[in-house]
Amino acid sequence: MATAVGALAHTEEHSGLWSWLTTVDHKKIGALYGITGFLFFLLGGAEAVAIRTQLAVPNGTVVDAARFNELFTMHALTMIFLAIMPMGAAFFNYFIPLQIGARDVAFPRLNALSYWVFLSGAVILTSSFFLGGAPDGGWFAYVPLTGKQYSPGTGLDFYVVGLMVLGLSSLLASLNFAVTIINMRAPGMTLMRMPVYMWIALVVAFLLILSLPVLTVGLIQLLFDRKFGTNFFTPGSGGDPILWQHIFWIFGHPEVYVLILPAMGIVSEVLPVMSRKPLFGYSAIVFASASIGVLGFGVWAHHMFTTGLGTVPQVVFSASTMAIGVPTGIKIFNWLGTMYGGNIRFVTATYFAVAFIATFTIGGISGVMHASPSVDAQHQDSYFVVAHLHYVLFGGAIMGIFSGIFYWFPKMTGRLLDEATGKLTFWLMFVGLNLTFFPMHFLGLAGMPRRIYTYDAGLGWETWNFVATIGAYTIAASVLVFVVNFLMTMRKPRTAPDNPWDGATLEWATSSPPPEHDFDVIPPVHDRDPLWYMRDHNIAMPAPPEHQHIHMPPPSYFPLIMGLGVAMMAIGVLSTFAITALGIVVVIYSTWGWVLEPTD
Amino acid sequence: MAAATHHTAPAEHATTMGIDHRKLLMWIFLASECLFFGSLISTYMVFRGDSIVGPYPAEILDIPLTSTSTFVLLMSSLTMVLAVYGAQHGRPTMMRVMLLGTIILGLGFLGFQTYEFRTFGAEGLVPSTNQFGATFFVLTGLHGTHVGVGVLYLASLLLASFRRTGLGRDQVLHIDIAGLYWHFVDIVWIVIFTIIYLIPQ
Numbered sequence: 001m002a003t004a005v006g007a008l009a010h011t012e013e014h015s016g017l018w019s020w021l022t023t024v025d026h027k028k029i030g031a032l033y034g035i036t037g038f039l040f041f042l043l044g045g046a047e048a049v050a051i052r053t054q055l056a057v058p059n060g061t062v063v064d065a066a067r068f069n070e071l072f073t074m075h076a077l078t079m080i081f082l083a084i085m086p087m088g089a090a091f092f093n094y095f096i097p098l099q100i101g102a103r104d105v106a107f108p109r110l111n112a113l114s115y116w117v118f119l120s121g122a123v124i125l126t127s128s129f130f131l132g133g134a135p136d137g138g139w140f141a142y143v144p145l146t147g148k149q150y151s152p153g154t155g156l157d158f159y160v161v162g163l164m165v166l167g168l169s170s171l172l173a174s175l176n177f178a179v180t181i182i183n184m185r186a187p188g189m190t191l192m193r194m195p196v197y198m199w200i201a202l203v204v205a206f207l208l209i210l211s212l213p214v215l216t217v218g219l220i221q222l223l224f225d226r227k228f229g230t231n232f233f234t235p236g237s238g239g240d241p242i243l244w245q246h247i248f249w250i251f252g253h254p255e256v257y258v259l260i261l262p263a264m265g266i267v268s269e270v271l272p273v274m275s276r277k278p279l280f281g282y283s284a285i286v287f288a289s290a291s292i293g294v295l296g297f298g299v300w301a302h303h304m305f306t307t308g309l310g311t312v313p314q315v316v317f318s319a320s321t322m323a324i325g326v327p328t329g330i331k332i333f334n335w336l337g338t339m340y341g342g343n344i345r346f347v348t349a350t351y352f353a354v355a356f357i358a359t360f361t362i363g364g365i366s367g368v369m370h371a372s373p374s375v376d377a378q379h380q381d382s383y384f385v386v387a388h389l390h391y392v393l394f395g396g397a398i399m400g401i402f403s404g405i406f407y408w409f410p411k412m413t414g415r416l417l418d419e420a421t422g423k424l425t426f427w428l429m430f431v432g433l434n435l436t437f438f439p440m441h442f443l444g445l446a447g448m449p450r451r452i453y454t455y456d457a458g459l460g461w462e463t464w465n466f467v468a469t470i471g472a473y474t475i476a477a478s479v480l481v482f483v484v485n486f487l488m489t490m491r492k493p494r495t496a497p498d499n500p501w502d503g504a505t506l507e508w509a510t511s512s513p514p515p516e517h518d519f520d521v522i523p524p525v526h527d528r529d530p531l532w533y534m535r536d537h538n539i540a541m542p543a544p545p546e547h548q549h550i551h552m553p554p555p556s557y558f559p560l561i562m563g564l565g566v567a568m569m570a571i572g573v574l575s576t577f578a579i580t581a582l583g584i585v586v587v588i589y590s591t592w593g594w595v596l597e598p599t600d
Numbered sequence: 601m602a603a604a605t606h607h608t609a610p611a612e613h614a615t616t617m618g619i620d621h622r623k624l625l626m627w628i629f630l631a632s633e634c635l636f637f638g639s640l641i642s643t644y645m646v647f648r649g650d651s652i653v654g655p656y657p658a659e660i661l662d663i664p665l666t667s668t669s670t671f672v673l674l675m676s677s678l679t680m681v682l683a684v685y686g687a688q689h690g691r692p693t694m695m696r697v698m699l700l701g702t703i704i705l706g707l708g709f710l711g712f713q714t715y716e717f718r719t720f721g722a723e724g725l726v727p728s729t730n731q732f733g734a735t736f737f738v739l740t741g742l743h744g745t746h747v748g749v750g751v752l753y754l755a756s757l758l759l760a761s762f763r764r765t766g767l768g769r770d771q772v773l774h775i776d777i778a779g780l781y782w783h784f785v786d787i788v789w790i791v792i793f794t795i796i797y798l799i800p801q
Contacts, residue, residue, distance in 0.1 A: 106621040171632060179624050183615040209628060213636035221643065224738060229728035232643070238650040238731040247639065592756065 022555035024108035025516060029115050030094030031412070036119060037086030043126070044078035045479060047071050052436070052472035055465050058457040068453035069136035070129070070155070076139035077159070080259065081166050082122045084397050088262035089118075089170075091404055092177055092201050094412060098507035099195050101186025101525065103518045106179040108553045109594060110172055116563025118169035124570055125162030128155055135159035138451065140248050140303075141222070143233035143241045148226045154574065160223045161570045167212045167219075168566065174205040174212075181205070186506065188525035192286070195505045195528075196279060199286045200265030203293040207254045207261075210297070215251035218244060223573070242307055249300035257296045260360075260392060261289065263400020264331060267353045270407045271335050273503045274350040275342025278529055281334045288327035288334075295324040305373040306380045314373045321371035328364055332357060345501070348422030352403035355430050359395025363388055366441070381451075384444025390437040394475075402429070402482075407501070414494030414512045421485040428478030435471030439464035504529035509541060517552055520544035553599050562590040620770075626777045630784050633746075637788050640742060641795060644735040651730035660725055662716070663797050669712030670793050673747070676705035677786045680779050687775040692761065695775065699758045702782065706751040713744045736796065743792060746785045753778055 023029060051071050054062040063071065093111065097104055105111050128134045135155040137146035146156050181202045185194070221232040222244065231237035233244045272279040279285065301309060301317040309317075335357050344350065366388040370376045379385055402425075410416045443464050448455065455461055499508040507514075508531055509523045521544040527533035534541070565586030572580025615621060679701035686694030717737070720726075727737040757778055761767050767774050
């Protein structure tokens with residue numbers, strides 16, 4: 001993988017391992033996020049394949065029950081926190097400055113720190129497999145199952161600490177993105193001229209900024225329950241396990257929108273460009289995204305309809321859950337309206353974007369079904385829920401991310417991914433995902449509970465389980481084809497034009513891949529689709545001044561050191577607090593080094 | 601305050617909204633902190649009166665003592681304001697003295713808190729004792745951690761102000777941003793003090 005990382009470098013004089021460890025360039029950090037996220041996507045996929053292999057036939061013996069619990073828990077944690085979020089962050093890192101016409105994010109070193117803290121958290125969480133067992137209480141870790149009494153091992157401690165570290169990383173990155181988008185837009189780029197992707201990045205940043213602290217508090221309380229004998233969530237001593245569910249889902253439901261909104265943003269970029277039409281109903285999409293951001297904080301208890309909330313909360317959360325379907329539905333029609341009457345260019349990115357609309361809508365509709373508490377009570381903890389969430393997260397988020405990879409690959413690497421292989425990837429993935437997840441609707445309605453490690457023959461579940469497993473292998477094949485495509489493409493010369501799709505947003509105004517300073521001259525913004533406006537009004541890009549020196553922030557190793565300090569603080573909680581104390585010293589030392597380091 | 605920010609932002613780093621990046625970062629971070637303390641305070645409220653063994657809050661809280669420590673912390677906000685004033689009006693000695701005063705008052709508050717925690721421990725209240733212990737220690741402990749981080753933050757600024765270059769051309773901004781953090785931590789304490797100590801259970 002080292003060659004692949006090295007090949008993504010855009011400036012030869014800044015290559016080599018040290019340059020990657022000390023980089024503060026948003027494009028290199030984006031590449032680091034992307035590569036790391038994709039490797040964890042492969043790991044999470046391997047976990048999924050193991051799960052499906054175990055469930056292919058009744059009474060499977062591939063893994064035992066304990067290992068199965070670890071696999072489904074780590075599959076979820078890996079895909080959510082280590083694959084989809086960092087791949088989303090990769091695009092945000094790379095394209096926020098490019099789309100708003102800036103030369104970097106507002107805090108380049110903070111950006112590097114976010115990555116190193118993310119990597120620390122990812123390694124800590126994954127290392128649990130080799131250090132006494134992975135977390136096995138499901139990704140939402142319901143107490144009392146995850147309390148000390150029923151989970152005496154260290155797996156849940158890795159969960160608590162790993163998620164705290166990953167949360168810190170996401171918080172730092174989101175603060176950085178929010179400030180960048182609010183404060184670093186090119187002249188003329190008013191809020192309502194920003195690309196929709198930037199609006200969505202802003203909404204996602206605020207969702208994380210406002211929801212992560214709630215999770216952190218829950219994790220601190222769970223840690224105290226496990227380590228120091230408090231009873232926040234222990235019934236019988238005055239504690240309340242339902243409180244954990246409230247706290248977790250006040251974070252967890254906005255988190256769902258953190259996962260899906262970036263994919264919606266990518267599709268909102270790809271479809272207008274490929275349809276050669278401006279986005280249909282720009283302001284409707286902007287307001288829909290913002291209202292999803294607000295309503296996303298008011299629907300959490302629909303995850304808890306079967307806990308005995310009482311009638312009034314059930315009605316309120318049922319209504320708010322139905323309400324949040326409205327802005328989502330608006331977007332579906334916006335995308336359809338964008339394509340309607342367009343001269344559509346059917347490339348791989350378009351395939352993924354169009355399929356996203358269909359598969360995400362299936363997941364969205366089964367989601368609205370769960371807004372009804374009585375229906376939800378039937379589906380609770382069944383494979384129907386598994387089908388729903390995978391249509392949203394695979395049919396939605398992953399399809400959107402792949403659309404983005406094919407769309408932006410020429411900008412990031414100077415190379416176009418192979419189209420024939422890309423379409424093979426698409427068809428394998430599209431068929432595979434429907435083959436895997438659609439039968440899970442039937443399994444759920446036939447009564448198959450989620451998270452069981454095996455089942456007996458004769459319950460009517462054999463056929464669809466076997467079909468789902470074939471689907472999982474089909475998805476694995478599609479990912480393999482993509483990896484081959486990626487590796488083959490990276491060996492080709494950089495021949496991609498600066499604007500291969502006739503894109504409208506500012507990232508297509510600079511070279512492919514962009515220079516370290518992004519733009520020789522910051523392009524003027526007259527319109528929502530600045531490059532189309534300039535094309536249609538015969539406005540040339542302003543020429544850069546002859547002898548300009550563009551000052552870029554120098555590389556720094558303090559983010560890496562501080563990231564290591566944060567990792568030590570976390571590892572100390574899992575082993576001995578002396579390491580935490582040492583980590584605090586490292587963090588304070590690197591903060592001073594950071595602040596006193598000259599950046600001019 | 602806006603004028604000060606405008607004054608300190610060099611022309612080549614002009615921002616879209618006219619506010620410095622670092623100040624905007626602190627404001628948004630404080631929004632995040634609101635949810636952090638909001639969750640902790642909510643947990644305290646949820647478990648109010650749910651302790652099934654003593655010591656109960658009414659038996660153990662020393663309101664005169666904590667009122668004194670609250671007064672100390674509130675006075676630190678006054679000295680912080682005066683430190684910002686000193687920085688803005690080119691009076692470095694005033695700025696340094698007031699920063700030092702803020703640090704001392706912050707340390708005084710932490711001293712009171714340490715004394716209170718130790719006393720509670722001696723009287724048999726630790727986090728694992730009951731719901732009051734768990735929610736009280738986690739909430740006030742994390743608030744105290746924030747005060748401690750603030751003391752380190754202000755002490756770093758005070759030390760750096762004695763360098764040859766002082767705090768650089770953005771001195772006013774640095775003090776201003778630290779002030780935002782400090783006042784926030786104070787305001788949160790007013791809420792915590794009211795809810796834990798003043799409202800009878």
